[in-house]
Amino acid sequence: MRARVAGWLLVALCAGATAASGPRLEFTVHEGLNTNAFLREGEVAAHLVLRSGTDPRLLIAFPAGDSGVAVWFEHQSRPVTWHLLSSPMPAHDRDARGRVLTGIVAEASVDAADVEIRHAVLSSVRVLRDYEQLQRLPRELEAPLVTRGETLTWSRDRLDGAAGYRLTLEITSGQIEGNHVRADAHGQLRLRITGLTGEPPLSPLAGDALLNGKAAADPRARETLTFLAYREKLLAGSWRFNTYFGRDTLMSVRLLLPALAAPATEDALSSVLERLSPKGEVAHEEDIGERAVLDHLERGGTRSAAPVYDYKMIDEDFLLAPVASAWLLESGHRRAQPSAFARAFLAAGIVTADGHRSTRGAALVRNLRYALERATAFAAHPVARSLVEFKPGFTVGNWRDSEWGLGGGRYPYDVNAVLVPAALEAISLLDASGVLTPYLSPADRALFARASEMAAIWRGKAPPLFDVTVAHAAAVRAVAAYAAAQA
8 A cells, every 4th residue: 555655646636626534434445365444433543454365364453553463374275255244343442451442343254164373463563564574473472362152362461561452353154163263054254353452543634634625536545645644644554554654754745745734744744853863864764562662672671662763764864855845935825924834833842752842943954954964075075985875884775775776886866866956955945035044053054054055066966976878789788688587
């Protein structure tokens, strides 16, 4: 679903008329082997995934705490198919200590005579993703199975003792024999699925707070975006990326700017500003809920659930300035006094990642200052070794986000030839507008005044350093050799 948000959803929402969104959001998407059922109502938000085929699985992901519950079944000799018999409905319960659990209940069938349970995992979605890929689970995250009659239940507290997770499969047609769930005498295997989480719910964004009058009426695009939109953050994509990602947030806001309502844009930009590092770096990703507890256990032996932010990417550090400038200075659908609007936005209070109270303006200046400082070396000496490179110790740092993305290189083209000059140009515009003045120190004013000059150097000198010329004959030989190697 993550790529879908960045593709047709963005295009579909940026043209057309409006359509109201009700308080209850419910829709289903069939994609490949997967039936995806989404529900958001009140404090409940959940994504049920039923995977058919020879490796069946059922999974429920919750935006709350980026948490989830899932059961993997053993490999089947022939493909099986899940059928959703009833749409998910909100479910509420309490754990053994009386703490509230929220989630969904749904009914489904599978056209198999026998499915054998391999493993159930209840934890952070990050843990579920790791199990999907590696088929391994840390011992401390194992959830005991309790069988009562024809009902299977897994439940456990979070590692720090907070309210955790529960998954219940009630076999309504069929029977349980050990780890096997078998069809009844009529060949039917039906079950009622209940998945619950104790993680704190998010605050939904919808309707006029999410989209403005220029947004298209495309139902699927609206449903998808609405499920991913919350006051605290925009989710990168469900189920695997069910929380904040800096790059996804900034690119989505910039592309959706013509269609987004002001509250949604402000909340999304605030989510980025709140997560900045003390130096001004944009957080790429966050570990929250039980994934954060695991991080703290691995690093220091504590069971803290304080969020852990990843600052290894470099492209995101230069994305914030152009997006902020477009929103504060250029967006065409705003009121008649953009400077007054911008000043009000920047003056609003936030709580930063390190727990301090600040303002949006002070946080934004921290990022802009960091971007200018990173760009200074090349502006002074425009040679290749002065370009912005990956951070020490990392082989990734831009949207390629893979060990092989740059073929072993350390200076990404997109960052140096496009994003740095764009950031510098945006900083110059913001500085000239005067909206940053209350947040600038005397040293900042001198540094920010150089942004336009630095932008011209970067725009003119950085792109040619990435030019490569290959003779025609050599290119033909290389392409032929590659094609032969792939045959």
